[in-house]
Amino acid sequence: MRPAPPGVPERPSSRRQRFRRVAARVALVTAGAFCAVGSQLFTAEAHAQVPDAEFHERRAALSAPDGDGILVALGSAGSRGAHLSFQYLTGLVETDAVLLVEREGDRVRSTIFVPDGAAEPRMADGRTLSEASVRGEGNARPGDAVSDAGTDAPRDAPATMLPLVLPMAEFEAALLAGVTRHGGLSMVGPDDLRQDEASPATPALARVLEQGGSATGGGEIEVRRVNARVSQMRAVKSPAELELIRRAVAVTEEAHRALLGAIRPGITEADLKVVIDSVFAVHGADETPAFPHIVASAENSTILHYRGGDRVLREDEHVKIDIGAAYHGYAADVTRTYPVNGRFSPELSAIYQVVLDAQGAAEALARERAARSDMSRAADSVLAEGLTALGLIESPTAMYDCPARGGADTADPAPATRECRQLGLLYFHALGHGIGLNVHDPTPAAVEDGSAISIEPGIYVRPGFLDSLPDTPRNRAMIGSVAGAWARYGGIGVRIEDNYLMTEAGLEWISRAPREIADIEDAMERAALLAGSR
Incomplete structure (x- = not known):
């Protein structure tokens, strides 16, 4: 469709359709421009994956502290976290399955039970178990003792091993036989099975637990919850996991580079999401991204996790873009703010530089393998100093009266307000988090080998927010002091987020999309020229 004639306003729907076509074209042009780079994104084997033997090692390590016994992991527990633990132990994205691990000495046998008639379980890298063309962890049926399986491999066997797959109808008998031999079990899943009533394994598991006395010769079956243990294991990534995270971040970086040529006045937030989806697809990311795209322009950028998306970008505005591809189940999380x-x-430059300096302070400590709490304090200090210099808060340590938490007790009424740092008016989220199977993955308290983290300070000057504060003398004095600066910077939201890996060689900054002000401006100018010449 041609643009409307001069002087005739376009209908919104026509304008959206036109710009979506433009956005898609820019995505393809930019993807082509970066084709040479894109072809070199992944210098290792074409289809990186966690080795099958590594999943076996994880199951063995998880079961080792409890000695001989049974381990059950539900694939469809009541939270995404429990489902990801199942994926961590099996490599499978099947959510209605259940994993049964039995350990005797150094021998470990795993069986996955799937709903009757269900498709063959598929791994995060796209393979089915049969396509992997590897043998199982033993020929014995799960109801037999592990020692009866002549081909069961010891824990340190070099062969790649995958679990046996059986129909769900056989799960209850296998579990009961194992519990009868061992008298208890370890479990990955919800503390209360009622949280996962939809799982086809739950009824059988509940019946076996109820039969504890008769099955074990008296007394209840001991159930050891090992969710925390799985989280500890997931916090430190293996070399294979680090490579998958690198690939997820590389795809995300390419999307940011494509956006440098797509962002322009007149395009919409939704149009930019088309660009992101196109680049993710071109570079082989998983069909579902690590989290929904955040494309937030102008004052929408002051909303922490803005989910809207059809606003038209205008000349003198900015746009905050927080995106993350997933690659074989592993997440990236990279944020930039662009003019x-x-x-x-x-x-925008003044706010942006404060945020960038705060990120740099935290990054410097990460290189020293510092505690994440120390990194957070360093970033807070830089943000507070910078906001004071801009007049947005009264001093780095200034306080204000914020609403009290919780309700009042009739016998001892709670105060209406409490003291809070003025910094929290403009920065109100954590400095960062782990990345991995989840975009907010477990991570150690201090940076160590195998850590995969994000660092994401931000400043959000929310229009009209000062008017919502409790009316107290302290707050009135503060507002009188900072109102002018809030009016000047109002509607600006800046977040800069990068991803890092720690290895024996040191801290690796892996999300290298332009982030310095001069680099962004230069890259946007070059990308615009490139897009215009094609």
């Missing part, structure tokens, strides 16, 4: 016209305004 719509390719040039930072003085106000």
Whole structure:
């Protein structure tokens, strides 16, 4: 469809359709421009994956502290976290399955039970178990003792091993036989099975637990919850996991580079999501991204996790873009804030530089393998100093009266307000988090080999927010002091987020999309010229 004639306004629907086509075209042009780079994104084997033997090692390590016995992991527990633990132990994205692990000495046998008639379980890298063309962890049926399986491999066997797959109808008998031999079980899943009533394994598991006395010769079956143990294991990534995270981040970085040529006045937030989806697809990311795209322009950028998305970008505005591809189940999480016209305004530049400096302070400590709490304090200090210099807070340590938490007790009424740092008016989220199977994955308290983390400070000047504060003398004085700066910077939300891996060689910054002000401006200018020449 041609643009409307001069002087005739376009209908919104026509304008959206036109810009979506433009966005898709820019995505393909930019993807082509980066084709040489894209073809070199992955220098290792074409289809990186966690080795099957590594999943076997994880199951063996999880079961080792409890000695001989049974381990059950539900694939469809009541939270995404429990489902991801199942994926961590099996490599499978099947959510209605259940894993049964039996250990005797150094011998470990795993069986996955799937609903009757269900498709063959599929791994996160796209393979089915049969396509993997590897042998199982033993020929014995799960109801037999592990020692009866002549081909069961010891824990340190070099062969790649996958579990036996059986129909769900056989799960109850296998579990009962194992519990009868061992008298208890370890479990990955909800503390209360009622949280996962939809799982086809839950009824059988509940019946076996209820039969504890008769099955074990008296007394209840001991159930050891090992969710925390799985989280500890997931916090430190293996080399194979680090490579998958690198690939997820590389795809996400390519999307940010494509956006440098797509962002322009007149395009919509939704159009930019088309660009992101196109680049993710071109570079082989998983069909579902690590989390829904956040494309937030102008004052929408002050909303922490903005989920809207059809606002038209205008000349003197900015746009915050927080995106993450998933690659074989592993997540990236990279955020940039861009000027719509390719040039930072003085106000946007001032806020952006404070955030960038805060990120740099935290990154420097990460290189020293510091505690994450120390990194957070360092970033807080830089943000507070910078916001004070801009007049957005009264001092780095200034307080204000914020609403009290909780309700009042009739016998001893709670105060209406409490003291809070003024920094929290403009920065109100954690500095970062782990990345892995989940975009917010477990991570150690201090950076160590195998850590995969994000660092994401931000400043959000929410229009009108000062008017919502409790009316107290302290707050009135503060507002009188900072109102002018809030009016100047109001509607600006800046977040800069990068991903890092720690290895024996040191800290690796892996999300290398332009982030310095001059680099962003230069890259946007070059991308715009490139897109215009094709």
